[in-house]
Amino acid sequence: MKAIRSPARKPSSQSRQGSHTMPIKHHRRLWLTIGVIAECLLSTSAPAQPLSTQQAKAASYAITEYHILCHRDGGRLWGRSLCGPIMLVDPETRAVYADRDTTGHDLRASGALFIGTLPQGIGMANTAIDWAGTRWTMVLLPLPSDRDRRETLLMHEAFHRIQPDRLPPPVAVLPDHLDTRDGRLLLRLEWRALARALRTQGEPQRAAIRDALAFRALRRSLAIEATGRENALEINEGIAEYTGKRLGAGKDAVASTIGTLTDYDRRDGYVRSFAYASGPAYGLLLDRLSPGWRNGLRPDSDLGVLLHHAIGDGALPAVEAVRDRYGFADIRSEETAKAEAHARQAAHWRAALIDGPVIRLPLIDMQIEFSPQNVFTLPPSGTVYPTATIRDAWGTLTVEQGVLIAQDWKSASIAGPGSAHGNDYAGAGWSLKLSPGWIVSNDSVRRR
Incomplete structure (x- = not known):
């Protein structure tokens, strides 16, 4: 899965062809989650251990791999070291396993690791992220069991950490x-x-x-x-x-x-x-x-x-x-x-997310987590993300059956109608948890 943050404003008409539904210049937090459980660190004859213990072992093993690989390179590939702060995160519990301490986030030392909880509102991704005054490589658990895939992932994300300085990615519309x-x-x-x-x-x-x-x-x-x-x-x-x-x-x-x-x-x-x-x-x-x-x-x-x-x-x-x-x-x-199947799928998405009843959500300072493998473009209306998690000022939207992000990144649309349960809403293939001060009214999410 990948994560990005939406642009702060719509690109001007002059720049739109070279600017973007996904302005990569500002969105280096893009990830591909590949994986099953991390490489077996416990023998089959060993007694069962709690999941958190297994995760700590997997995290410690992977962080050691990361440091070995980046030190082995020694800055030769890109003229600067890929070594730097790294954390592994459990997306289910938000547990953090880091290679160093932070200020103000209550990480506790456990052997060579520092363990804590990633604050709500911080996107979880295979990515590079600025957190607690530090730029980190972040990798999600569980890790690939195959060593080459795991180590490729670690070094891929290590490059994203230095990328803004070494090779800032350009802005462009999706191809x-x-x-x-x-x-x-x-x-x-x-x-x-x-x-x-x-x-x-x-x-x-x-x-x-x-x-x-x-x-x-x-x-x-x-x-x-x-x-x-x-x-x-x-x-x-x-x-x-x-x-x-x-x-x-x-x-x-x-x-x-x-x-x-x-x-x-x-x-x-x-x-x-x-x-x-x-x-x-x-x-x-x-x-x-x-x-x-x-x-x-x-x-x-x-x-x-x-x-x-x-x-x-x-x-x-x-x-x-x-x-x-x-x-x-x-x-x-x-x-x-x-192509024939694609045309049928496009007709389905248009009926569900454009022509039928929809609920629109404004995109203000949005972060979206999605799979890059199933992104579906629907020009000129925008791009469909069949599965995604979107966080914004209004709360958190979890989608299993499609959300349409407008071409200008100003709004998102989901299939209506929805039913309310307090501040929680649910509809066909989606659930929405609103932040205080926000409501769904007249088929749109707005401030109360």
């Missing part, structure tokens, strides 16, 4: 063209070519790179502002995931990245998540072909352009001449069926 048939088709072809490039060397590698860049260029030519929208997420999440693979998966980074490309090739919902596959692939290829590439990386860099330069630029092949190497016919058939 909703990745919800279209041709957008998805060309993205999958690009990924398959990148996987081939990672498996090969020499001229076969360069040929596969040229193929990938041809698919990329055609896709980006089909939608307005596609290049800026995709680049923004590749710089934000793609570079963080590259960092995670380089330092977490280590010598297995290439195999891990090929596995991720293969996994994402079978997934739905690329609009918010595609950069987790693309970013590491471009980064690792640039490591091979242009080792100093990170030194010149800027918020407005294009990883595809950098890789094209690394192979001497030159003409790219015609897509029609190379697409069959990567299973074009099968992908087209699959994506045609998915």
Whole structure:
């Protein structure tokens, strides 16, 4: 799951194409929760221990891993250390397991850990967060049991902690063209070519790179502002995931990245998540072909352009001449069926969240937690988050069957009507707990 905070105001019409439903410049708290219980720290023959004891052991183990990895890097990857304050948080209980104390939050020492409770109102995420006067890496429990996935996650979030200073992520609108048939088709072809490039060397590698860049260029030519929208997420999440693979998966980074490309090739919902596959692939290829590439990386860099330069630029092949190497016919058939299903889903969301009775909530200083895997764009109205938790001045909204965030990030809509139980409201697939001084009136949430 990912978390972001909404923009303080609507972007001007002059800047809206380069500004955003998710202004990443201000929203580095974006996370992907992958996971099952942390690596087995207790043998099967050991007596059962309380969950809190298991969590403390898992947290201590992970924090040790984190410090080993960042000290091993020694600041070489990004010119500064990734080491810094880290906390692990149980999203069910808000229990905090930190590697250092804070001021004014009653953390208690327990071995090498400092344990306490995260205050209400602080978003929980795999993220970077400013809390108690300190910038932290925050990671949610339970952690992935697989070591490479766990260590990749730790280093991914460690990069987000230094990202505002090292590589501030740009502002951009979500790349909703990745919800279209041709957008998805060309993205999958690009990924398959990148996987081939990672498996090969020499001229076969360069040929596969040229193929990938041809698919990329055609896709980006089909939608307005596609290049800026995709680049923004590749710089934000793609570079963080590259960092995670380089330092977490280590010598297995290439195999891990090929596995991720293969996994994402079978997934739905690329609009918010595609950069987790693309970013590491471009980064690792640039490591091979242009080792100093990170030194010149800027918020407005294009990883595809950098890789094209690394192979001497030159003409790219015609897509029609190379697409069959990567299973074009099968992908087209699959994506045609998915496009039909997508149209049916869009009709469902429009009926539930636009055309039917709805309750609107103002977005003032909103934080939203969501899964980047199932974000559904509904232009021009906004973006649907099928599952989400939203916190704002008016309280907390928990959604299991869809909330529509308006394109300007000024309001959210849920399916009406709802029923009241004191300050709590509930409706079809959602529950709302209002803060004092707020009411639901005339199908909207407002101050009393």
